[in-house]
Amino acid sequence: MKEDKGIKQINFGSGPAALPPEVLLQASEAVIDYNQTGLSILEIPHRGNLFANILEESKALVKELCELNDEYDVLWLQGGGRLQFCMIPMNFLGAQKTAGYVDSGHWADEAKKYAEYYGNVRVLSSSKESNYSRLPDFPKNIAQDISYLHVTTNNTIYGTQWGSLPAITTPLIADMSSDIFSRKRGYSNCALFYAVAQKNIGAAGATLVVLRKEMTKNIASTIPPMLNYNEQLKKNSVLNTPPVFAIYTSLLMLRWTRQKxxxxxxxxxxxxxxxxxxxxxxxxxxxxxxxxxxxxxxxxxxxxxxxxxxxxxxxxxxxxxxxxxxxxxxxxxxxxxxxxxxxxxxxxxxxxxxxxxxxxxxxxxxxxxxxxxx
Amino acid sequence: MKEDKGIKQINFGSGPAALPPEVLLQASEAVIDYNQTGLSILEIPHRGNLFANILEESKALVKELCELNDEYDVLWLQGGGRLQFCMIPMNFLGAQKTAGYVDSGHWADEAKKYAEYYGNVRVLSSSKESNYSRLPDFPKNIAQDISYLHVTTNNTIYGTQWGSLPAITTPLIADMSSDIFSRKRGYSNCALFYAVAQKNIGAAGATLVVLRKEMTKNIASTIPPMLNYNEQLKKNSVLNTPPVFAIYTSLLMLRWTRQKxxxxxxxxxxxxxxxxxxxxxxxxxxxxxxxxxxxxxxxxxxxxxxxxxxxxxxxxxxxxxxxxxxxxxxxxxxxxxxxxxxxxxxxxxxxxxxxxxxxxxxxxxxxxxxxxxx
The missing domain is CATH 3.90.1150.10 (Aspartate Aminotransferase, domain 1)
Structure with a gap:
């Protein structure tokens, strides 16, 4: 990478990825003075109106872009995809059940490996034998003991991608980290989907989680609040200090996405x-x-x-x-x-x-x- | 809070807190073009040289400011204090042991409550009976079955603070979220200390963890990598995409701290x-x-x-x-x-x-x- 000229580069990186110049300009200005409040975006209180407005607008935009009704809610969390790899089995696997994973590449396999720390896991289809140069079959006739099916919609390393996701009766959980908001795909066929912000959403440090509220009904109270989707929902993403700047940059990008x-x-x-x-x-x-x-x-x-x-x-x-x-x-x-x-x-x-x-x-x-x- | 004038306010907020104007200016400029690389700080790859240099300089500055030798290592994590409240007992409590907590206020009590999800906990001293308007006694003659002693050095809600920390034989773990780098205090008397960035370190979204490397020797391999200090150390804070902007802002603030x-x-x-x-x-x-x-x-x-x-x-x-x-x-x-x-x-x-x-x-x-x- 050229590092000595200050000439704007075209960044084709897989993430942290390029952001539109107008988003960068607004984010940069907010670091000095957020919306003429006399406060930097880095200083605004996370429990005040300024941040509450950022949060509510961002949530509304996510639901609008994904065409979701009020059965869904939106969370901004920290910890990237890997903390979701932990939280998903922790919250949804259940002692008597088995988690189903589709193995379409490295990240799908990592998600599966994390689930194995928490209980029974079954790989329902895999394209490992072809070095992931193609997609595996999408599982059909999923067994009753499968508590959820996890898919990775876009496989950054190999360059493969699922298009629209099918409606299935098993709760479908999708890692959309590298292709969210890039296409229509039936987002509402997912019980939960998540994406790190540093590709199509905004800046590294925020993770978007969208879930059907009914998914939180049976979460065990033995899971501490920070790692418990139910508690995070109750506290509307401010259980603790959220990554304010990363969420604000995501809001700027969501506005850009809606406008386009x-x-x-x-x-x-x-x-x-x-x-x-x-x-x-x-x-x-x-x-x-x-x-x-x-x-x-x-x-x-x-x-x-x-x-x-x-x-x-x-x-x-x-x-x-x-x-x-x-x-x-x-x-x-x-x-x-x-x-x-x-x-x-x-x-x-x-x-x-x-x-x-x-x-x-x-x-x-x-x-x-x-x-x-x- | 006045929100309509664009006149710079003096921000006495408890966090996200004020940052020096020169730090804000440099952070703002980096959002457009990081060090004349032609890339925004939000776009730089987290596994490239640019970020490796940010990481190494920040780690060296933390060790220098806290006067720590090479027995210590420095981690940048996500999830704020609450994820540390989980990770500390998860990694260090041990099945046959009891975690010791000093109850000096709301945050100390929260840390203790999180530990209770993971095992046996004992409160070794508390000032709850005085509504936390004073500090409890610092525990003496700590029992052999206590795996670590957790203290919260500064109690933001009540306005109380421990000064220097004593050298004790039990591993001392300190939440320094709201007073790190504000005083000399014998940082090396801690086996581990941590602090969220949005007060004295930088911007919300990064959490600093400093620990004696020997602390990671007996961490159970049943803890998934993302929540395992040993695995995080092995991967030098880039187990997954770190919050690059929050860490860079912290580096700017660390430079400011060292200069002062x-x-x-x-x-x-x-x-x-x-x-x-x-x-x-x-x-x-x-x-x-x-x-x-x-x-x-x-x-x-x-x-x-x-x-x-x-x-x-x-x-x-x-x-x-x-x-x-x-x-x-x-x-x-x-x-x-x-x-x-x-x-x-x-x-x-x-x-x-x-x-x-x-x-x-x-x-x-x-x-x-x-x-x-x-």
Whole structure:
């Protein structure tokens, strides 16, 4: 990553991810003076009206964007996905039951491993045997002893994604950390869904949890309040001091999302990933990693270079062109470009032209080489 | 609180608390462009060099400020004090042992209640019978079956504070959320101490935990990584995406603290609380709540008004003079002025003059009243 110029980079990182310039500007101003109150957003009391308004507006926007009725409530928590990996089995597994997990990759598997600390777990489908380069089947005819089914909707490392989620009778719990608000998908088919803020929602430090209120009815009172969804709901996300700045930045991003609309975001998302996948498939230097087209993620586009020299060369070339956050996960290698909501179509067009420019340079090198040796 | 003018208020709130203007300015600038990298601080990757440098510098500063050797390590976690209330007994209580708690007020009692979810707990001393208006005795001759002793060094609600902590053989665990870095105190007498960031450290969303590495030797492997100090240490606070902005703001505040020095901060802290307590005791309208002078907190100064009319009137008067965050906790009432590290001597002098001005107005009203009725 280029670190010496102060020229704005295009950040294709998988998270913490890019945010729109107007969101960054408003967040930056609020650190000095929040809405002309004479107080920094970092100083406002979390039990006063200023924060109560932020909280209520953010909750209303989440419900509106996900088309949810009043059977649902919204929580802002801390601790990221991993604390949800703990809280979900702690609150919902139950002593006589078994938790069902769909194993679509590293994060789905981590969620499952955490559940094993708390009770019985069964993997209902997995694509591990194909190194997660495709989605597993969505489980059908789920057994009665399964207390909930956990899915990870988008698999950042491998670049696969579930589209719409089906309506099932078993409570469906979805980790939407890396694709929430990027498409319509039947959010109300979930009993609970959650997402870390640092991809499509806002800034690292806040975790969004949306759940059907009836889910909290049978939570054991032996779970301490901080880790108990029921107690957190009763205290409306201010059981203790919340991450005020991260939630406020999320509110700014939620306003941006509503103004744009999920429909427009989804349309642009399709356009962005088509642009990039078309170029990967056309470009003679690169090969896509996910070959099953209908399993491809619109959020994370993973591809390999033809050889190590091309990989290193293209990485440096991106660096020189102020394109950041492009490395594939260490377990997969190659490149990963994350096209979260804040990334524009123009930025993807810029990336495509950089890929073409790099190919042209390589081809001309090759010709010179052939000529010299010819 | 005055919300309509954009004039900088003096924030005496108990937390999220005031931060120095220079810290706010640097934090604000980093939201647009972090150190001329072309990336916002909200976008930088948490596993890259940029964040690794923030983490290492912050850890070194904490150890330097607390005069700790390499037997100690530093963690940045999420979840505030309450998640520590869970993790401490979860990690350190042990099945055959009893956790010892000193009950010096609401937060100390909350910490104890959380421990009761995990095992045997004994309160070794308490000042509950005096409504926590004084400190309890510090426990002596602690029994062998006590696995750790938990104390809350500063009691924000009541305005009491422990000074230096004694060296004891039982592992001493201290919640220093509201007075860390405000004084020298023998930090190395603690086996573990922790503090939420939103008072003397930085911004809400980060929790500082400092512990002797040997404390993690016997932690049960049945505790999932996210809640396990041993696993968090192994992963150097990046087991998952940390709250980057809150940690960076804390680093800015740590640099400010080092530049000023703990010695100077402590000297000013004594000056600030003397100024305010002298005025409370002199002023005919107010009465201090903590009568045992050596138990008084330098951080939170609590006092009552002579009657409801004075209370309401002074509250409005402060509001008119851009003085915010002054209400006492609902369980104690009256006023609470928090003099955390970012509050200057000049700001306390300003407060004292506002108190004197208000007294003069009340006295002149009284004279007019007496004259009218005379």
């Amino acid at each position: 609309s999920i429909a427009t975001i989804e349309k642009e998302s399709i356009e962005k990933c088509s642009l990039l996948y078309n170029e990967i498939e056309r470009n003679t230097l690169f090969t896509p990693i996910v070959t099953v087209k209908e399993h491809r993620s619109r959020m994370n586009i993973c591809f390999a270079a033809n050889n190590y020299e091309i990989e290193k060369g293209f990485s440096d070339f991106c660096n020189q062109h102020y394109i950041a956050g492009i490395e594939g996960h260490r377990t997969v290698g190659g490149f990963r470009f994350s096209l979260y909501n804040a990334i524009t179509v123009q930025q993807v067009e810029r990336l495509v032209s950089v890929m073409q420019e790099y190919e042209a340079i390589q081809n001309s090198k090759l010709k010179t080489h052939n000529y010299t040796n010819g | 020095s703990i010695a100077t901060i402590e000297k000013e802290s004594i000056e600030k609380c003397s100024l305010l307590y002298n005025e409370i005791e002199r002023n005919t309208l107010f009465t201090p709540i903590v009568t045992v002078k050596e138990h008084r907190s330098r951080m939170n100064i609590c006092f009552a008004a002579n009657n409801y009319e004075i209370e309401k009137g002074f509250s409005d008067f402060c509001n008119q003079h851009y003085i915010a965050g002054i209400e006492g906790h609902r369980t104690v009432g009256g006023f609470r002025f928090s003099l955390y590290n970012a509050i200057t001597v000049q700001q306390v002098e300003r407060l004292v003059s506002v108190m004197q001005e208000y007294e003069a107005i009340q006295n002149s009203k009284l004279k007019t009243h007496n004259y009218t009725n005379g």
